[in-house]
Amino acid sequence: MAKQQITVPDIGGAEGAEVIELLVAAGDQIELEQGLLVLESDKASMEIPSTLAGKVLQVLVKVGDELSEGHPIVVVETEAEADAEAEPEPESSADTAESEGESPAGEAVQDAEVEPVAADQASSDSGVPSEVTVEVPDIGTDDAVDVIELCVKPGDEVAEGDSLVVLESDKASMEVPSPRAGKVIRMLVKEGAAVREGDPLVLLEGVGAQDEQVEASSGGDTPAASAESAPVDESVAQTPATAAAATSQPASRGSEDTLVYAGPAVRKLARELGVDLAKVTGSGPRERVLKEDVQGFVQRALSGKVPAAATGAGLPTVPDVDFSAFGAIETVPRTKLDKLTAANMQRSWLNVPHVTQFDDADITDLEAFRKSMKGEAEQRGTRLTPMPFLLKACATALRDNPKFNASVTADGENLVYKHYVHIGMAVDTPVGLMVPVIRDVDRKSIWELADEVVELAEKARERKLKPAEMQGGCFTISSLGNIGGNGFSPIVNTPEVGILGVSRAAVKPVWDGQAFQPRTLLPLSLSYDHRVINGGDAGRFCTQLVTLLGDIRRLLF
Numbered sequence: 001m002a003k004q005q006i007t008v009p010d011i012g013g014a015e016g017a018e019v020i021e022l023l024v025a026a027g028d029q030i031e032l033e034q035g036l037l038v039l040e041s042d043k044a045s046m047e048i049p050s051t052l053a054g055k056v057l058q059v060l061v062k063v064g065d066e067l068s069e070g071h072p073i074v075v076v077e078t079e080a081e082a083d084a085e086a087e088p089e090p091e092s093s094a095d096t097a098e099s100e101g102e103s104p105a106g107e108a109v110q111d112a113e114v115e116p117v118a119a120d121q122a123s124s125d126s127g128v129p130s131e132v133t134v135e136v137p138d139i140g141t142d143d144a145v146d147v148i149e150l151c152v153k154p155g156d157e158v159a160e161g162d163s164l165v166v167l168e169s170d171k172a173s174m175e176v177p178s179p180r181a182g183k184v185i186r187m188l189v190k191e192g193a194a195v196r197e198g199d200p201l202v203l204l205e206g207v208g209a210q211d212e213q214v215e216a217s218s219g220g221d222t223p224a225a226s227a228e229s230a231p232v233d234e235s236v237a238q239t240p241a242t243a244a245a246a247t248s249q250p251a252s253r254g255s256e257d258t259l260v261y262a263g264p265a266v267r268k269l270a271r272e273l274g275v276d277l278a279k280v281t282g283s284g285p286r287e288r289v290l291k292e293d294v295q296g297f298v299q300r301a302l303s304g305k306v307p308a309a310a311t312g313a314g315l316p317t318v319p320d321v322d323f324s325a326f327g328a329i330e331t332v333p334r335t336k337l338d339k340l341t342a343a344n345m346q347r348s349w350l351n352v353p354h355v356t357q358f359d360d361a362d363i364t365d366l367e368a369f370r371k372s373m374k375g376e377a378e379q380r381g382t383r384l385t386p387m388p389f390l391l392k393a394c395a396t397a398l399r400d401n402p403k404f405n406a407s408v409t410a411d412g413e414n415l416v417y418k419h420y421v422h423i424g425m426a427v428d429t430p431v432g433l434m435v436p437v438i439r440d441v442d443r444k445s446i447w448e449l450a451d452e453v454v455e456l457a458e459k460a461r462e463r464k465l466k467p468a469e470m471q472g473g474c475f476t477i478s479s480l481g482n483i484g485g486n487g488f489s490p491i492v493n494t495p496e497v498g499i500l501g502v503s504r505a506a507v508k509p510v511w512d513g514q515a516f517q518p519r520t521l522l523p524l525s526l527s528y529d530h531r532v533i534n535g536g537d538a539g540r541f542c543t544q545l546v547t548l549l550g551d552i553r554r555l556l557f
């Protein structure tokens with residue numbers, strides 16, 4: 001057993017970097033390279049990794065302390081035999097790592113400090129666009145390192161200091177920042193490529209005076225930059241390798257414009273677990289992503305608590321509440337169907353800008369006709385509810401308003417118009433919502449539709465629907481007519497672009513210009529995908545429905 005001290009390594013000349021987070025406590029078992037604490041200077045934050053494995057005996061600093069290179073951080077008891085067992089060994093982390101042939105954070109930072117990134121052609125004229133090839137800086141090793149993350153893509157605008165790519169060696173990961181503000185012209189590497197010092201990474205077009213660029217870097221924009229060490233060359237743009245082994249500067253994720261603030265150890269864990277860090281909410285200071293955040297994310301994903309759509313949107317999760325604290329409770333597992341419906345609803349709600357248009361159809365005549373046909377329906381062994389008429393009216397409106405019978409492709413580039421009219425019908429079943437699809441509604445008679453409504457609703461309730469009977473819908477009708485309500489805003493059943501909500505019909509007084517007349521009004525709620533359908537389209541669709549239902553003779557045309 002030996003007691004050894006770990007001190008602050010070379011942090012690129014930063015003086016008085018503040019401890020913003022302690023990652024270990026006395027008594028913790030730590031591994032080599034495990035993060036000990038996070039320091040933050042004016043320009044960047046960095047996780048200081050352990051250069052020893054063992055047990056933390058003492059943490060010598062606290063949050064808020066300001067540290068510089070050489071400041072003792074922790075005392076660690078290691079397995080190794082050592083002469084100075086009783087005396088803490090004032091060995092710097094850089095020394096320790098060096099003797100083990102590793103590449104400590106400080107060393108790489110220092111290397112980066114003296115090695116600028118070369119530029120292709122750089123203009124020295126202020127305001128003149130110039131192209132700069134950002135290359136792999138000195139990464140403290142002759143070995144190839146992997147490009148593990150492309151933080152930008154062609155066309156992205158970057159600010160000076162924005163991360164361009166993340167590199168990773170056996171020992172550390174490091175972000176290569178942009179030497180200047182500008183536009184990414186071309187990525188010169190792919191994710192997974194092995195690169196060495198001097199290899200080209202990104203071709204940038206920037207605007208600005210070269211001298212300004214150099215000054216900005218040498219003025220200490222990253223911990224690796226220093227006025228003395230950054231050589232001023234008229235033909236190069238200075239890009240110190242940022243952060244080297246331990247830096248956890250926020251990485252800009254190009255188009256997503258998401259800041260991911262995580263250290264190398266956390267990035268590694270996320271990669272191993274296949275977690276996209278952009279989807280993890282950081283609970284550390286300044287929303288830094290911690291190991292526990294990644295682990296918690298995976299646990300929630302496995303337990304189904306992270307709905308796919310929600311994670312994509314990076315939404316904060318709803319906290320778990322202990323309801324038993326307020327009274328007696330019973331927890332019942334949700335059915336598979338329930339959970340599937342929930343995921344579909346959430347996906348649609350998050351992806352589709354919904355608008356709902358409301359109107360009333362005067363179905364007085366339709367109801368009179370329908371009731372007059374009840375006897376015949378019974379003879380035929382079927383039931384004639386308003387549903388077959390609704391289906392028929394929708395089929396006509398879909399044919400006349402083809403955008404409602406379309407879907408938008410996933411990339412948003414195209415509309416797919418369907419030359420068939422299949423309509424889904426939401427059925428309320430004891431195990432959850434099911435949507436069987438009635439095919440070719442436009443080509444079927446009211447009697448045929450009545451038969452199918454009865455048959456499919458029964459099959460749904462008895463859980464006898466085949467997958468094919470629930471696929472291929474172009475539009476959906478959700479009728480709560482037998483349940484009640486004046487109106488509701490149904491959620492579009494993506495990739496469809498429209499859904500008709502039907503509420504309970506009621507007899508109401510309607511002014512005919514001379515007197516109030518009792519009329520049976522059917523409330524309709526048409527929700528639509530506003531990416532595809534305009535208010536005008538919806539108005540026309542809805543008006544046509546009202547007209548058709550108001551005079552069903554028009555369904556003959």
Ligand code: CAO
Binds near residue numbers: 427429
């Ligand atoms: N207003 C007034 N009465 C209505 C009505 C309306 N809008 N719609 C139906 N009714 C009447 C019917 O005419 C029938 O009465 P009669 O036998 O006297 O004619 C009675 O209500 C029961 O109808 P039904 O519900 O059995 O049949 P339907 O064809 O109207 O509907 C179905 C079939 C499967 C759509 C329906 O039973 C159902 O499950 N609806 C729920 C849909 C749902 O849950 N939507 C929400 C989805 S989002 O969570």
